[in-house]
Amino acid sequence: xxxEVNLQPAVILQQKPYRETSLLLEVFTRDHGIVSVLAKGVRxxxxxxxxxxxxxMLLNLSYLDKHxxxxxxxxxxxxxxxxxRMGLYxxxxxxxxxxxxxxxxxxxxxxxxxxxxxxxxxxAAEHIETSLRYFELDLLQAVxxxxxxxxxxxxxxxxxxxxxYNFVAGQGMTADASGQVSGKTLSLLAAQTPLSGAAxxxxxxxxxxxxxxxLQGRPLKSREVLSKIIKYL
Numbered sequence: 001x002x003x004e005v006n007l008q009p010a011v012i013l014q015q016k017p018y019r020e021t022s023l024l025l026e027v028f029t030r031d032h033g034i035v036s037v038l039a040k041g042v043r044x045x046x047x048x049x050x051x052x053x054x055x056x057m058l059l060n061l062s063y064l065d066k067h068x069x070x071x072x073x074x075x076x077x078x079x080x081x082x083x084x085r086m087g088l089y090x091x092x093x094x095x096x097x098x099x100x101x102x103x104x105x106x107x108x109x110x111x112x113x114x115x116x117x118x119x120x121x122x123x124a125a126e127h128i129e130t131s132l133r134y135f136e137l138d139l140l141q142a143v144x145x146x147x148x149x150x151x152x153x154x155x156x157x158x159x160x161x162x163x164x165y166n167f168v169a170g171q172g173m174t175a176d177a178s179g180q181v182s183g184k185t186l187s188l189l190a191a192q193t194p195l196s197g198a199a200x201x202x203x204x205x206x207x208x209x210x211x212x213x214x215l216q217g218r219p220l221k222s223r224e225v226l227s228k229i230i231k232y233l
Contacts, residue, residue: 005029009112010059011055015054022041023050028098038071056083100215100220110138114134150186152173163183
């Protein structure tokens with residue numbers, strides 16, 4: 001028996017054509033996680049929904065929930081984050097991270113709200129790198145891959161700002177004279193305060209290492225595109 005989900009806050013992560021007139025959507029909803037939704041007939045010329053069903057728009061969606069593939073019944077506009085240039089490519093990167101790490105149909109309301117904050121920062125083109133690092137950190141924590149950033153695994157004490165540390169899989173942060181990350185950077189990350197200079201570079205290194213460990217060799221297409229764009233800027 002079909003149930004109907006009404007006016008659920010959601011953002012489309014990905015869309016692709018389905019048959020002649022429809023779209024197949026991957027949608028991140030606030031209360032139901034990532035779901036696949038079929039939007040029938042929206043590619044017809046007279047469709048009023050086609051312009052709404054785009055990534056990076058916050059919508060209220062209603063759909064029939066009968067099978068794994070839901071059927072869209074209504075879409076209402078809430079906000080367009082209007083990502084441009086680098087913000088747009090970073091947005092696709094964030095969307096791909098969600099699809100790689102979140103289990104479909106599992107609710108992640110806190111990550112949904114953190115995702116919206118990240119999109120706002122990308123749209124404003126303010127503190128983009130910092131926003132990405134904290135989104136990555138929150139995502140890893142939400143799916144059980146978080147690390148105690150200010151805890152030294154070897155000695156059991158708190159990390160020291162003047163020391164260097166490395167991330168060791170299965171353990172966490174360990175003191176190492178040749179470590180890639182300073183204790184100060186770890187403290188900033190743990191407090192989610194603004195990052196700049198060396199802290200920004202160290203945070204990027206650390207989060208990439210943590211993400212790659214849990215991606216288990218699965219490539220991120222958006223990361224490859226971003227790397228090429230940054231190379232030629």
